[in-house]
Amino acid sequence: MEFRGAHILSVKQFVREDIDRIFEVADSMEPFAHRERMTKALDGAILGNMFFEPSTRTRVSFGCAFNLLGGHVRETTDVKSSSITKGESLYDTARVISGYSDVIVMRHPQSGSVAEFAKASRVPVINGGDGPNEHPSQALLDLYTIRKELTSNARSIDGMHIAMVGDLKHGRTVHSLSQLLLLYKNITFTLISPTELRMPEDIVSDLKASGHQVVETEDMEAGLKDNDTVYLTRIQEERFESKLEADIYRGRFRLNQAIYTRHCQPNTVIMHPLPRDSREEANELDNDLNQHPSLAIFRQTDNGVLVRMALFALILDVADKIDRSASEVAWYTESRFE
Numbered sequence: 001m002e003f004r005g006a007h008i009l010s011v012k013q014f015v016r017e018d019i020d021r022i023f024e025v026a027d028s029m030e031p032f033a034h035r036e037r038m039t040k041a042l043d044g045a046i047l048g049n050m051f052f053e054p055s056t057r058t059r060v061s062f063g064c065a066f067n068l069l070g071g072h073v074r075e076t077t078d079v080k081s082s083s084i085t086k087g088e089s090l091y092d093t094a095r096v097i098s099g100y101s102d103v104i105v106m107r108h109p110q111s112g113s114v115a116e117f118a119k120a121s122r123v124p125v126i127n128g129g130d131g132p133n134e135h136p137s138q139a140l141l142d143l144y145t146i147r148k149e150l151t152s153n154a155r156s157i158d159g160m161h162i163a164m165v166g167d168l169k170h171g172r173t174v175h176s177l178s179q180l181l182l183l184y185k186n187i188t189f190t191l192i193s194p195t196e197l198r199m200p201e202d203i204v205s206d207l208k209a210s211g212h213q214v215v216e217t218e219d220m221e222a223g224l225k226d227n228d229t230v231y232l233t234r235i236q237e238e239r240f241e242s243k244l245e246a247d248i249y250r251g252r253f254r255l256n257q258a259i260y261t262r263h264c265q266p267n268t269v270i271m272h273p274l275p276r277d278s279r280e281e282a283n284e285l286d287n288d289l290n291q292h293p294s295l296a297i298f299r300q301t302d303n304g305v306l307v308r309m310a311l312f313a314l315i316l317d318v319a320d321k322i323d324r325s326a327s328e329v330a331w332y333t334e335s336r337f338e
C-alpha cells in the first residue's frame with residue numbers, strides 16, 4: 001500500500017509486504033524510543049489524539065511515539081467535555097479537528113465510527129479502537145512482539161500455534177490479530193472461550209478458508225497444550241448489557257504459574273493486550289507470573305511505541321529522513337532501558 005497520507009482503519013488494508021515495511025521501520029526506531037538519539041523529524045506537526053473511550057496504553061503510547069519524533073500532541077479524552085454531547089456529528093468534529101491537526105488517532109465506542117470520521121477528515125486518521133470491531137495498531141504491535149519472541153525460540157509466525165483465550169466475541173484486539181494472521185501460512189488457532197463469547201463466525205470461516213487450523217473449545221486445560229503463544233483477554237464488561245451479565249463469565253479462564261507449568265509447553269509466550277482485570281473475581285492472568293521470562297506483556301507495551309512511531313513516520317513520509325535529522329541525547333544513560 002501507499003503509506004503516505006493513508007488512513008489506518010483496518011488490518012484488512014495490509015498485504016504482507018506492508019507488515020514487513022512497518023516492522024523494518026519499527027526496528028529502526030529503537031535508538032529513539034530508548035532515548036539514545038533524538039529526532040525533530042516531525043517538528044511543528046500536531047497529533048489530534050481523540051479518545052472517546054477509556055484508554056491508558058494506546059493513548060499515551062501514540063502520544064509518546066509522536067513526541068519522540070519531535071511532534072506535538074493535543075488530546076481530547078473525555079466525551080463529556082467534547083461537543084459530541086451537544087449533538088455534534090462525527091462529520092463536523094472531523095472537519096474541525098482535521099483543521100487543527102496533521103494526523104488524528106481516534107477511539108470511539110461504535111463499530112465503523114472511525115472509518116466514518118475518516119471520510120470527513122482532511123488529514124490521515126488512525127483507528128485507536130472502534131467498539132468491538134478493530135484495533136489495528138494493537139494487532140501490529142502484537143504481531144511484532146510475537147515475531148520477536150518466537151525468533152528467540154527459533155520459531156516463526158508461519159506454522160505457529162496460538163491459543164486465544166477469553167472474550168473472543170467482543171475483544172477487538174483478537175479480531176484484528178486473527179485477521180492480520182490471514183496474511184501468514186499454516187497457523188493453528190485454539191480459540192478458548194465460553195460458547196456465548198466465541199470468535200465471530202465470519203472471522204473463523206476466513207481463517208479456515210485461508211488454510212489455517214481452527215479449534216474452538218471451552219476446555220482451557222486441553223487447549224493450552226502445544227502452543228507457541230497464549231494470548232489472554234479480559235471479559236469486555238463495557239460491551240455487555242449489565243455488569244451482572246459480564247459477571248457470569250468473569251474468572252472462567254485464568255492462567256497462573258501452576259496452570260502454566262502443568263499445561264503449557266516450556267517457553268510458551270504469554271501475551272495480553274492489557275489492561276488485565278486483576279480483581280479477585282476475574283484475574284485472568286495472575287501476578288504470580290510477573291517474573292516469568294515468557295511473560296511478554298510489558299515487552300508488548302514497549303513495542304507499541306516502536307510500531308506507532310513507524311506508523312506516523314510512514315504516513316507522514318519521514319521514515320527515510322529521520323537519520324539525517326537525528327542528534328545525540330545529552331542525558332542518555334544505558335541503565336535506563338535495561
Ligand code: NCD
Nearest residue numbers: 057058172173234273274275
Ligand atoms: C484493549 C482495547 O482497548 O481493546 N486495550 C488496549 O488497547 N491495549 C483491550 C481491552 O481493553 O481489554
